[in-house]
Amino acid sequence: MKTSYKFKNAQQLGELIDDYFLYIKGEYELMQPKGRSAKPIQKIYSREPEFPTISSLALFLGFDSMTDFKQYEEMRKYSRPFNHARLRIEAAYQQLLFEKPTATIFALKSMGWNDKPGATKTSTETHKTLKVEMTSTGPKPASTEKEVDVLI
Template sequence: MLFTTTHQLDSLIDAYFTHIAGEYKLEPTTSRSKKAEPQKIWIRQPEPPTITGLILFLGIESRDAFDKKERRGKFAVILKRARLRIEAEYEKKLHQHTHGGAVFALKNLGWNDKDKADQKPMPRKMKIIVEGENAPPLAAAEGDVVM
């Protein structure tokens, strides 16, 4: 573990988010226009924030150890905020066209599609016909069954 104080942990978490933002240098464009913006040349590409990436960066030995520190102790509040920073990045991705990965990640972080208390089974009307003159013929395939 690379930290022993809350201040060290806070600084390391900020360093993690700075690190994953990538690193670039600005070079002048070859355009003759005086209004030409400098070109961004990436030295190290940006990375998405992840819980596992944060754990590795902090030098914590396992996901379980991270979860224990996050639940209680002097580092709990800081680690919970770090998790929220990561969740916020995934939440931003929900507004993009391809957001399936963000949905998956958020569900694994404890998010739900709907409150389970609000989910009620849809009532269905069924008419049971007993054998007899008014009984329809037996269905030949599953697709022939009407509900």
């Protein structure tokens, strides 16, 4: 695994992730229109804002592949900043549901979300089998209605 990334610990990684979210806001100058018009101050972008994605985050952090990114993401010492970054990206997609639902649903599903009622994220879940064994602790259940005493 490549280890020449810009971060040496989880704190540095968290700071770089914060830098990524600042970077994607773009760069602009506030400009007051000339003349006596009542136009509001405008943002003039020298670098347009970008939408956050997992891939662009990986590139910003210096990863060469999503495989390397995912390996680091699974390391316990880096899990908190990566999980927080993923949550911020998912939140951005959820905010888009009102504007572009089809594309947003596709993006969220590719991130492990499921649109079935009661379902949760499935990409990181592990399924375990639960064995249930029934034992008798009281009187034997009645097999017919005739065996039941009715108390009135």
